[in-house]
Every structure is written in C-alpha cells, then in structure tokens.
Amino acid sequence: MGVEVVVDGLTKSFGGQNIWRDVTLTVPAGEVSVMLGPSGTGKSVFLKSLVGLLKPERGSITVNGTDLVRCSERELYEIRKLFGVLFQDGALFGSMTLFDNVAFPLREHTRESETGIRRIVLEKMEMVGLVGAERKLPGEISGGMRKRAGLARALVLDPEIILCDEPDSGLDPVRTAYLSQLLIDLNAQIDATILIVTHNITVARTVPDNLGMLFRRELVVFGPREVLLTSEEPVVEQFLNGRRNGPIGMSEEKDQATIAAELAHRAAGHADGSPDEDVRGVVPQLEPTPGLPPRRAVRRRKDRVMDVLHTLPPRARQGIVASLTPQERQRYAALAGPANPPTRVDERPAGAPVPRTGPGDLA
Numbered sequence: 001m002g003v004e005v006v007v008d009g010l011t012k013s014f015g016g017q018n019i020w021r022d023v024t025l026t027v028p029a030g031e032v033s034v035m036l037g038p039s040g041t042g043k044s045v046f047l048k049s050l051v052g053l054l055k056p057e058r059g060s061i062t063v064n065g066t067d068l069v070r071c072s073e074r075e076l077y078e079i080r081k082l083f084g085v086l087f088q089d090g091a092l093f094g095s096m097t098l099f100d101n102v103a104f105p106l107r108e109h110t111r112e113s114e115t116g117i118r119r120i121v122l123e124k125m126e127m128v129g130l131v132g133a134e135r136k137l138p139g140e141i142s143g144g145m146r147k148r149a150g151l152a153r154a155l156v157l158d159p160e161i162i163l164c165d166e167p168d169s170g171l172d173p174v175r176t177a178y179l180s181q182l183l184i185d186l187n188a189q190i191d192a193t194i195l196i197v198t199h200n201i202t203v204a205r206t207v208p209d210n211l212g213m214l215f216r217r218e219l220v221v222f223g224p225r226e227v228l229l230t231s232e233e234p235v236v237e238q239f240l241n242g243r244r245n246g247p248i249g250m251s252e253e254k255d256q257a258t259i260a261a262e263l264a265h266r267a268a269g270h271a272d273g274s275p276d277e278d279v280r281g282v283v284p285q286l287e288p289t290p291g292l293p294p295r296r297a298v299r300r301r302k303d304r305v306m307d308v309l310h311t312l313p314p315r316a317r318q319g320i321v322a323s324l325t326p327q328e329r330q331r332y333a334a335l336a337g338p339a340n341p342p343t344r345v346d347e348r349p350a351g352a353p354v355p356r357t358g359p360g361d362l363a
C-alpha cells in the first residue's frame with residue numbers, strides 16, 4: 001500500500017510574494033486525491049514542495065517519518081524514490097525514444113541489467129497502453145500519448161506516491177476520460193497514493209476519494225470528496241459550476257464592489273455566458289475496468305470516513321450515507337453501537353450539535 005503524506009502548517013513564498021500559507025492536510029495512504037484551484041493559486045508549487053523540489057519556509061511535510069522540509073540531502077534523495085511524478089507536459093527528453101525516456105530513472109537510480117530494464121519498461125508501457133510505440137520520439141506522438149509515456153516513466157521505480165500535475169491539460173474530453181480511467185485502474189493494480197492537481201471539473205467529480213481546493217493563498221477545504229462536492233462555499237460553487245459570478249476573477253480575486261455589480265447585472269436579467277446548470281452534488285465515482293482487482297482504498301476510505309462522519313457537514317454526510325450498500329449500513333450501524341443517538345442526518349436542525357454517527361444516520 002502507498003504511504004500517507006502529512007502536511008502541517010506549510011507556507012511558501014517567493015521573495016515577498018506569498019503563494020499559500022498554513023496549509024494543513026493529510027493525503028491518505030493508497031487513496032486517490034485531487035487538489036483543485038484557479039490558475040496561479042500555487043497548485044504546481046504545492047506538488048513541487050511535496051517532492052522536495054521547492055522548500056517552503058514554514059511547516060512540515062512528513063513521509064515515512066521524515067520531514068522533507070528539514071531533512072538532509074541524503075534523506076531527501078531516499079524519500080524521493082518513493083515518488084513518481086507526472087509533470088504537466090510529460091517532461092520527456094525530446095531526443096530520446098519513449099523506451100529510453102521511460103528507462104531513464106532505472107538507468108539513473110538503479111543497477112538493473114538491460115534485460116531487467118527492458119522487462120520493467122515494457123510492463124509499464126503496457127500498463128499505460130503504449131505497447132508498440134517504444135521507438136517513437138516524443139515529437140512524433142499525440143499529447144495524450146506523451147502524458148501516458150510520462151506516466152509510464154513515473155511508474156518505473158514502483159512509487160508508493162504518484163503526483164500528477166494537470167494530467168488532463170491539452171487533452172480533449174474523451175482522452176481525459178481515458179486518462180482518468182487509467183489512474184483509477186493504476187490505483188486498483190498497485191494501491192499507490194495518488195495526488196492529482198487539476199482544474200478539470202469532470203476529473204474532480206468522478207475520480208478522487210478526497211478533494212481539496214486552494215484559493216486566496218489558503219486551503220479552502222480538503223477532505224472526503226462528498227464535502228467539496230456538496231459545499232456551499234461561494235468559491236467552490238463558482239469553480240465547480242464554471243461561472244464568472246463569484247469571488248474568483250480573471251486575476252484570481254475580485255473586490256466586493258465588482259462582485260455586487262456583477263450580481264446586480266445578472267439579477268437584472270443580463271446573461272453573462274455562464275452555464276445555468278448547477279453541477280454540485282455527489283455523482284458516482286469511477287470504478288476499475290472490469291477484470292481488474294477492486295480498489296483496496298475503497299473499504300479503507302469508507303472505514304476512515306465513517307469514523308469521522310459526525311464531524312462532516314450534513315450534506316456531505318447525506319452523500320456518504322447514500323453511497324453505502326445495505327450491508328455496509330448494517331455493518332456501520334453495528335459498529336456505531338446502541339449508545340449513539342438515533343438522529344437522522346436530514347432531520348437535524350441547522351446549527352444543532354453534531355452527535356457521533358448513530359444507527360439513525362444509517363436508517
């Protein structure tokens with residue numbers, strides 16, 4: 001199983017420009033997580049910090065007991081071997097064939113024989129559907145193939161944590177859907193921790209177990225997917241629905257006067273080109289391709305989320321409870337025990353204290 005990444009009070013600036021501050025979250029082991037955020041909010045900076053390529057000035061990033069922010073170069077080198085990174089553009093060497101690109105980390109970091117390298121490279125290229133393209137150069141293939149080659153390269157050292165920086169950028173919606181399926185299939189096959197940075201709403205709604213969002217130099221939310229998908233935070237609502245109206249502007253944020261003027265304009269019946277549809281809500285999550293093993297993360301995540309269900313907002317709880325099978329409801333009701341108050345999520349008055357999960361939540 002992959003390992004968890006524990007981020008605590010992380011703050012990063014470049015000179016006088018603060019990118020984000022006090023980011024605290026745990027990327028759960030073996031689960032798939034997505035970090036959303038408008039352009040320029042520092043999502044790539046966050047991924048680069050997690051892998052030790054950038055040094056935040058405050059806070060910690062703990063992986064297997066080592067704090068990447070403060071560890072020695074030697075420790076960082078060792079910890080980095082746990083990571084596989086898919087960079088935004090694939091970051092392939094243009095003059096090398098796909099085979100040599102994928103083989104590169106093995107030749108750099110291991111003493112694997114050429115026979116062993118060939119076996120591993122072909123295995124990873126098969127996983128991402130690139131068999132037969134080994135001799136091609138990056139310039140001779142499509143953007144989607146380059147992404148998949150970048151993913152194969154990220155996999156060759158059998159990483160426990162896979163970081164993907166906008167795996168969908170430059171891909172059409174169909175290729176993006178294939179890549180999303182590939183990431184879920186990969187998680188089913190190797191049980192690695194996966195963190196994806198994206199602005200793609202379809203990816204965010206259908207792929208991850210956990211969802212977070214960076215905005216205005218802060219982490220707005222990070223937790224089970226149902227929390228963000230049902231959030232009433234104006235910034236989340238605007239982002240998920242791709243609207244112009246709301247706190248996010250062209251240059252990241254707007255002042256209150258601009259927001260009020262836009263709302264008045266819309267209330268007066270003027271269209272602003274934004275879609276009317278509200279896409280918030282919990283939709284079914286992608287499942288592995290038939291024939292592959294089930295994702296072990298699913299059961300682990302359910303146990304983890306049901307344990308903290310009582311701390312989540314009511315809409316998120318409703319979404320989580322609605323996704324349980326009758327057997328799971330029985331199981332968690334039994335685990336919750338008779339001592340817990342049998343209050344239904346949807347009957348609790350707004351603002352009322354939140355009891356621990358009781359059998360009533362699962363009725």
Ligand SMILES: Nc1ncnc2c1ncn2[C@@H]1O[C@H](COP(=O)(O)OP(=O)(O)OP(=O)(O)O)[C@@H](O)[C@H]1O
Nearest residue numbers: 014019037038039040041042043044045046166199
């Ligand atoms: N090495 C660097 N030196 C100085 N500033 C940097 C550096 N890397 C990133 N930045 C700045 O950090 C901010 C966040 O950049 P980042 O690429 O992380 O945003 P992002 O959320 O990934 O954006 P996008 O979605 O458009 O890719 C930007 O203002 C960028 O100019």
